[in-house]
Amino acid sequence: MFKVMLMKIGIIGCGNIAHNIAKSFQVQAVYDVVMSKCEDIDANVCNNVDELIDECDFIVEAASPQAVIDYAPKIIEKGKDMLIMSVGGLADVKFREKIFTLARKNGAHIYLPSGAIGGIDLIKSAKVAGLKKVTLRSTKNSKTLGYDVKERTLVFKGKASEAIKKFPKSVNVSVLLSIVAGMDIDVEVYADPDVKENIHEILVEGDFGEAEIRVRNKPSPQNPKTSYLAVLSPIYLISSLNDVIRMGV
Ligand SMILES: NC(=O)C1=CN([C@@H]2O[C@H](COP(=O)(O)OP(=O)(O)OC[C@H]3O[C@@H](n4cnc5c(N)ncnc54)[C@H](OP(=O)(O)O)[C@@H]3O)[C@@H](O)[C@H]2O)C=CC1
Numbered sequence: 001m002f003k004v005m006l007m008k009i010g011i012i013g014c015g016n017i018a019h020n021i022a023k024s025f026q027v028q029a030v031y032d033v034v035m036s037k038c039e040d041i042d043a044n045v046c047n048n049v050d051e052l053i054d055e056c057d058f059i060v061e062a063a064s065p066q067a068v069i070d071y072a073p074k075i076i077e078k079g080k081d082m083l084i085m086s087v088g089g090l091a092d093v094k095f096r097e098k099i100f101t102l103a104r105k106n107g108a109h110i111y112l113p114s115g116a117i118g119g120i121d122l123i124k125s126a127k128v129a130g131l132k133k134v135t136l137r138s139t140k141n142s143k144t145l146g147y148d149v150k151e152r153t154l155v156f157k158g159k160a161s162e163a164i165k166k167f168p169k170s171v172n173v174s175v176l177l178s179i180v181a182g183m184d185i186d187v188e189v190y191a192d193p194d195v196k197e198n199i200h201e202i203l204v205e206g207d208f209g210e211a212e213i214r215v216r217n218k219p220s221p222q223n224p225k226t227s228y229l230a231v232l233s234p235i236y237l238i239s240s241l242n243d244v245i246r247m248g249v
């Protein structure tokens with residue numbers, strides 16, 4: 001357990017990420033479409049999101065892109081800070097701008113963790129001089145992605161805004177990269193029957209030069225679709241909210 005937080009944390013979606021956050025921090029309230037999933041978390045189980053918003057001042061979404069679309073406007077309108085795991089919920093540029101404008105107007109903070117990837121810091125720095133191209137090449141076990149294939153197979157090639165519609169639980173990182181890079185990035189998704197890890201390769205080209213970042217993630221034991229690093233990332237982010245020293249970009 002990290003230091004006791006002064007803020008009241010609420011979590012939407014009581015699955016893998018929520019349970020791991022609850023092991024690290026005191027949680028005030030939780031909500032899931034299936035209430036029984038919340039029972040083993042030591043927190044108030046809410047009947048709906050409105051109850052959770054009223055009880056908490058820092059709300060973690062760990063549910064689905066649709067949950068972001070459904071709940072983010074009312075959370076931000078109430079000036080509550082929000083950490084969004086399902087960044088794919090912000091794929092639509094108009095919706096995203098609406099949420100970001102609401103946050104500025106209501107003094108709410110929005111946190112988009114690095115999740116299952118690295119390189120967000122590099123892309124931010126590189127963007128200052130100009131980015132030419134950003135590509136995400138993701139490989140996951142074919143069964144995890146819902147494919148029955150005999151060998152490594154390209155199952156998607158296109159833009160992040162389309163990829164997230166096809167794989168809402170598997171390429172949220174592509175939308176995060178798009179938001180950071182300021183462009184709808186290129187995405188390739190491979191289904192591989194022989195791979196156990198969730199592999200993300202990020203290729204960046206710009207005036208700074210070129211970068212290739214390769215993350216070979218262990219899947220979370222509780223949910224193989226989600227990389228273990230994606231569980232650790234919000235835990236670090238929450239633990240660092242009050243830090244005085246900033247490291248990296
Ligand atoms: N940014 C990143 O790097 C990553 C982001 N993610 C995102 O984080 C989410 C959570 O991951 P994880 O904890 O591993 O997933 P889990 O499937 O283990 O948990 C998600 C839980 O949220 C529930 N849920 C879904 N929609 C809603 C809703 N509208 N309101 C309330 N509860 C809901 C699910 O119910 P049910 O099972 O019935 O749908 C499930 O119990 C993923 O779905 C994905 O969108 C995941 C990995 C990496």
Ligand SMILES: O=C([O-])CC(=O)C(=O)O
Binds near residue numbers: 169
């Ligand atoms: O955990 C991962 O490897 C990435 C993931 O599911 C997502 O971005 O939605």
